[in-house]
Amino acid sequence: MELKSSHASPVLNSLNKPRLPAKYVTIPRKKPGKLDDVLSNGWLDAMRSSSPPCKKFIMDANVEVPPDDSDNAYSSWMLKYPSALKSFDHIIKNAKNKKIAIFLDYDGTLSPIVDDPDRAFMSSAMRSAVRNVAKYFPTAIISGRSRDKVYELVGLTELSYAGSHGMDILSPVSDLASDDHPNCIKSTDHQGKVVNLFQPAREFIPMIDEVFRTLVENTNGIKGAKVENHKFCASVHYRNVDDKSWPTIAQRVHDILKDYPRLRQTHGRKVLEIRPVIDWNKGKAVQFLLESLGLSDRDDVLPIYIGDDKTDEDAFKVLREGNRGYGILVSSVPKESNAFYSLRGTSEVKKFLKTLVKWKTQLEVADRGSK
Numbered sequence: 511m512e513l514k515s516s517h518a519s520p521v522l523n524s525l526n527k528p529r530l531p532a533k534y535v536t537i538p539r540k541k542p543g544k545l546d547d548v549l550s551n552g553w554l555d556a557m558r559s560s561s562p563p564c565k566k567f568i569m570d571a572n573v574e575v576p577p578d579d580s581d582n583a584y585s586s587w588m589l590k591y592p593s594a595l596k597s598f599d600h601i602i603k604n605a606k607n608k609k610i611a612i613f614l615d616y617d618g619t620l621s622p623i624v625d626d627p628d629r630a631f632m633s634s635a636m637r638s639a640v641r642n643v644a645k646y647f648p649t650a651i652i653s654g655r656s657r658d659k660v661y662e663l664v665g666l667t668e669l670s671y672a673g674s675h676g677m678d679i680l681s682p683v684s685d686l687a688s689d690d691h692p693n694c695i696k697s698t699d700h701q702g703k704v705v706n707l708f709q710p711a712r713e714f715i716p717m718i719d720e721v722f723r724t725l726v727e728n729t730n731g732i733k734g735a736k737v738e739n740h741k742f743c744a745s746v747h748y749r750n751v752d753d754k755s756w757p758t759i760a761q762r763v764h765d766i767l768k769d770y771p772r773l774r775q776t777h778g779r780k781v782l783e784i785r786p787v788i789d790w791n792k793g794k795a796v797q798f799l800l801e802s803l804g805l806s807d808r809d810d811v812l813p814i815y816i817g818d819d820k821t822d823e824d825a826f827k828v829l830r831e832g833n834r835g836y837g838i839l840v841s842s843v844p845k846e847s848n849a850f851y852s853l854r855g856t857s858e859v860k861k862f863l864k865t866l867v868k869w870k871t872q873l874e875v876a877d878r879g880s881k
């Protein structure tokens with residue numbers, strides 16, 4: 511069942527006017543551009559700084575030992591971004607009489623960063639922590655991966671999913687929410703339940719498919735390069751590429767994108783992300799989900815977003831600017847962020863989720879006792 515809404519599209523207006531001729535059949539093979547292109551526009555610098563540096567390992571014990579000076583830097587950074595665990599009492603003080611809504615990124619937040627994106631599994635302990643959180647709080651996962659892939663990795667039916675950096679959202683229909691969000695259609699989920707399906711970049715599917723094939727073709731000679739098709743965006747991984755070949759991979763992606771002015775490129779953790787030039791991101795996805803759940807524009811709602819990547823900054827910003835919730839950055843190294851709090855890694859994320867559930871259950875027991 512799919513009922514179309516008649517509202518305007520978030521595809522940027524200026525880009526709607528001159529529709530470019532589609533060229534979805536041939537794979538452009540361009541002469542390689544000059545490396546100066548990627549050097550002068552800062553791509554290489556961004557690539558180099560796109561993921562925390564490796565830590566020292568004591569090989570025998572396989573224990574991570576951050577260098578002392580970086581530990582000092584981390585401690586001073588934490589004055590600005592305090593630990594969400596240590597600040598838990600402060601967080602829940604502000605959550606008193608409010609409904610908490612939880613938003614979670616996947617890679618680097620629920621599953622540790624690993625070399626092979628196909629093996630980024632979450633632990634069963636983390637899955638159970640997320641399941642319990644979803645029992646007590648409206649919960650959504652917002653990932654850069656395709657919605658199907660992130661659902662396959664998480665495997666929980668109790669929550670909402672947004673894939674492709676929020677460009678593919680399946681969310682529950684709420685009696686409290688208005689029924690006419692732009693670009694939203696009614697659909698049914700695997701269990702036959704009526705849900706909201708929001709795909710603001712639907713028209714880009716053939717273009718992403720084409721650019722994906724071109725990227726695969728033009729990077730397959732680069733050892734370690736990997737391209738993923740997320741339906742509404744694509745990822746070019748260089749984590750396993752020798753850093754001497756980073757300029758080559760950057761240049762090839764840059765050259766291909768010259769043929770696609772309606773696509774743009776952003777940086778993730780050792781990954782170049784190719785996505786439509788539309789006014790949509792993880793921050794907008796949070797707003798959409800809050801509306802869908804009937805939780806927007808309410809003083810009694812406290813959204814908490816936990817994420818580790820640059821794309822999560824859009825969500826942190828929405829919460830910070832709206833002064834209506836907390837962004838929590840997952841990072842083991844100091845970095846500037848729009849988040850309020852920090853957590854050092856996925857095990858602290860799990861601990862935070864468990865602490866939230868413990869607090870909520872204790873509150874419910876206390877409430878029952880006082881009646």
Ligand SMILES: O=P(O)(O)OC[C@H]1O[C@H](O[C@H]2O[C@H](CO)[C@@H](O)[C@H](O)[C@H]2O)[C@H](O)[C@@H](O)[C@@H]1O
Nearest residue numbers: 616617623624625627630653654745749779781
């Ligand atoms: O928004 P997210 O859920 O965090 O997704 C962002 C990207 O995550 C994945 O890549 C990252 O994790 C991989 C597995 O740990 C790692 O190998 C890679 O270097 C990271 O960039 C995913 O594969 C990408 O497609 C997502 O865009």
